[in-house]
Amino acid sequence: MKRIMRRYYTEAKYAKLLGKKIAWITSGGPVEPLIAMNIIPIYPENHGAMIGASKLGGKMSEFAEGLGYSQDVCSYVKDDITSSITKESPVPGGLPEPDMLICSNNICGTVLKWYEIQARKFNVPLFIYDTPFVHTEFTDEAREYVNEQTKEYIRFLEKHTGKKFNYKKMKKVGHLSLEAMRLWKAVLDTAAHKPSPLTAFDAFFHLALIVTLRGKKVVVRYYKTLLKELNERTAHNIGAVDNEKYRLLWDNLPIWFRMRWLSDKFASHQAALVADTYTQAWCGVIDLIDENDFLGTMGEAYTRIHLNVGVDQMADTIKTFIKQYDVDGLVMHSNRSCKPYSFGQYDIQKLIREMDIPVLMIEADMTDDRKFSESQVETRIDAFMEVIKQRRK
Amino acid sequence: MITLGLDIGSLTAKGVLLKEGQILVKHLIPVGYNSKKAALLLMDELFEKAKIKQTDVQKTVATGYGRNNIDFADKTVSEIICHGRGIHFLLPEIRTIIDIGGQDSKVIILDDKGNVANFVMNDKCAAGTGRFLDVMARAMETEIQYFGELALRGKNPSKISSVCTVFAESEIISLVAKGENREDITSGIHLSIARRIVSMVKRVGMKPPVAMSGGVALNVGVIDALQKLLETPVITTPLAQYGGALGAALLAEEK
Numbered sequence: 001m002k003r004i005m006r007r008y009y010t011e012a013k014y015a016k017l018l019g020k021k022i023a024w025i026t027s028g029g030p031v032e033p034l035i036a037m038n039i040i041p042i043y044p045e046n047h048g049a050m051i052g053a054s055k056l057g058g059k060m061s062e063f064a065e066g067l068g069y070s071q072d073v074c075s076y077v078k079d080d081i082t083s084s085i086t087k088e089s090p091v092p093g094g095l096p097e098p099d100m101l102i103c104s105n106n107i108c109g110t111v112l113k114w115y116e117i118q119a120r121k122f123n124v125p126l127f128i129y130d131t132p133f134v135h136t137e138f139t140d141e142a143r144e145y146v147n148e149q150t151k152e153y154i155r156f157l158e159k160h161t162g163k164k165f166n167y168k169k170m171k172k173v174g175h176l177s178l179e180a181m182r183l184w185k186a187v188l189d190t191a192a193h194k195p196s197p198l199t200a201f202d203a204f205f206h207l208a209l210i211v212t213l214r215g216k217k218v219v220v221r222y223y224k225t226l227l228k229e230l231n232e233r234t235a236h237n238i239g240a241v242d243n244e245k246y247r248l249l250w251d252n253l254p255i256w257f258r259m260r261w262l263s264d265k266f267a268s269h270q271a272a273l274v275a276d277t278y279t280q281a282w283c284g285v286i287d288l289i290d291e292n293d294f295l296g297t298m299g300e301a302y303t304r305i306h307l308n309v310g311v312d313q314m315a316d317t318i319k320t321f322i323k324q325y326d327v328d329g330l331v332m333h334s335n336r337s338c339k340p341y342s343f344g345q346y347d348i349q350k351l352i353r354e355m356d357i358p359v360l361m362i363e364a365d366m367t368d369d370r371k372f373s374e375s376q377v378e379t380r381i382d383a384f385m386e387v388i389k390q391r392r393k
Numbered sequence: 394m395i396t397l398g399l400d401i402g403s404l405t406a407k408g409v410l411l412k413e414g415q416i417l418v419k420h421l422i423p424v425g426y427n428s429k430k431a432a433l434l435l436m437d438e439l440f441e442k443a444k445i446k447q448t449d450v451q452k453t454v455a456t457g458y459g460r461n462n463i464d465f466a467d468k469t470v471s472e473i474i475c476h477g478r479g480i481h482f483l484l485p486e487i488r489t490i491i492d493i494g495g496q497d498s499k500v501i502i503l504d505d506k507g508n509v510a511n512f513v514m515n516d517k518c519a520a521g522t523g524r525f526l527d528v529m530a531r532a533m534e535t536e537i538q539y540f541g542e543l544a545l546r547g548k549n550p551s552k553i554s555s556v557c558t559v560f561a562e563s564e565i566i567s568l569v570a571k572g573e574n575r576e577d578i579t580s581g582i583h584l585s586i587a588r589r590i591v592s593m594v595k596r597v598g599m600k601p602p603v604a605m606s607g608g609v610a611l612n613v614g615v616i617d618a619l620q621k622l623l624e625t626p627v628i629t630t631p632l633a634q635y636g637g638a639l640g641a642a643l644l645a646e647e648k
């Protein structure tokens with residue numbers, strides 16, 4: 001993984017020499033057409049995760065707040081804006097500058113302003129893929145609306161690369177992307193085994209490739225190897241957590257700067273976070289894509305992802321996971337940054353009450369360590385685990 | 394067998410010595426900045442009161458914020474379980490427990506056997522915690538012990554809309570400037586914290602009868618405001634403040 005990611009960022013760094021263009025794209029954005037056009041996709045959000053994991057998030061948010069951004073703005077945005085000015089980054093030299101920006105609001109409305117700001121700063125064209133929110137159903141009008149944008153998107157790419165769109169390659173990329181998503185799903189599915197061969201913390205780590213490079217061969221290869229390894233572990237009943245006794249589900253983004261601490265904390269209670277709603281988002285819409293018509297169906301698939309649907313559907317997804325992974329409790333990260341993810345959490349709690357499992361709410365942020373209080377989180381986790389243990393008795 | 398339960402909170406340290414299911418002595422001291430030192434002092438005073446030696450104690454369980462600093466305890470258990478156990482011992486019929494602590498507020502739901510079935514805690518900020526009351530009492534220049542009684546005398550509770558401790562404080566200052574009377578403002582303050590707690594109660598789903606544990610249970614203003622908003626009696630016991638420590642001592646007895 002480290003090697004693949006290093007190669008990816010190195011290639012991006014020397015993109016100009018290689019005659020390749022760079023597009024910055026949002027994490028939920030339609031990346032496959034970029035890969036088909038040989039454009040290197042760069043994900044500021046993935047970079048944000050790295051900044052978080054390197055414990056630079058608080059400091060970089062503070063810098064952005066000094067520029068006038070509010071405390072309440074998503075810390076990925078603040079990390080990115082800061083890094084593009086100071087060049088401070090876990091990637092040597094920071095992210096390579098973009099030739100164009102691709103923004104889809106299927107994850108949140110924040111990205112629109114974020115990408116507009118960066119489009120002004122770098123003076124590059126911006127394409128917005130606008131996905132209507134799916135409160136209850138996906139209408140024919142909505143389908144037509146997004147499909148029209150797919151066509152526009154392709155015209156945008158042709159215009160700014162000066163090349164004709166490569167439909168032949170797109171077909172291949174579509175297949176590879178779908179194959180990667182299926183493999184990713186298979187990887188996550190292994191956690192249904194008791195004991196689980198992987199935890200959500202592992203999934204957060206292995207996630208990087210399906211986010212950044214899906215549609216490329218290396219991703220398929222990587223997940224095939226990973227899946228083989230996990231299947232071997234399940235065959236031998238090797239769990240990711242020693243003596244796994246309790247199984248939990250995680251909701252929302254990870255707390256990147258506290259992964260180790262949290263995983264040790266849960267493991268000390270013999271609890272494994274076996275699944276999460278976040279990493280599942282990259283394989284949740286497989287069924288909506290037609291393998292032989294990727295371009296024609298991706299609009300709907302990208303519109304109906306986990307963050308762009310109503311709370312009823314989110315709650316249904318969580319209920320499915322509770323059953324599929326047979327979990328004893330749900331841990332919700334109420335994330336100060338990510339409003340679309342955190343906003344409905346209390347409603348979801350109510351909607352899943354019939355499942356009769358305890359729910360823990362942790363207040364934090366995915367990268368801003370100023371929003372994390374260790375002793376408070378610790379007390380809550382301890383109490384939560386005691387309740388789960390008591391219920392087992 | 395004699396067991397010791399220590400509840401080292403952020404403001405006060407409480408201890409209970411238990412002998413064969415009977416409370417031998419209980420004691421409470423302020424914590425200060427060094428919780429371990431406070432715990433040691435508390436123990437000395439407890440032993441003196443009970444006229445026993447440390448070696449007479451078979452088992453010690455610690456709870457509360459400072460629990461992990463108490464390295465001589467046999468076990469540490471979170472406040473949730475301890476308050477649940479303590480209140481169940483004192484008031485066996487109770488199903489919902491409200492505890493407003495210095496840093497944390499919690500609502501605990503018990504099953505028929507007195508086990509914790511579910512709980513919620515306040516989110517990270519100080520609104521809805523005991524700290525809120527402390528700050529407000531200071532803003533009103535009232536001793537915290539008399540704060541609740543003052544609230545009961547309010548006829549038309551002032552409206553305090555901010556849930557943030559800092560903002561609420563400035564809201565109060567402007568209410569004072571406007572000439573609203575102390576009793577009404579104080580009453581408004583108590584309703585404000587009660588509203589925060591009630592939303593937590595609703596979140597877990599209240600099961601009557603309801604009791605209050607912890608030091609704030611001594612505040613009649615809070616009890617009154619909670620009863621009004623919950624539309625159900627809120628029961629307390631003079632030992633409410635020792636709910637956590639008692640629970641810890643009981644748990645020590647168990648294993």
Ligand code: SF4
Nearest residue numbers: 074107108110337338
């Ligand atoms: S608000 Fe949420 S979805 Fe939007 S960029 Fe931030 S983390 Fe991503």
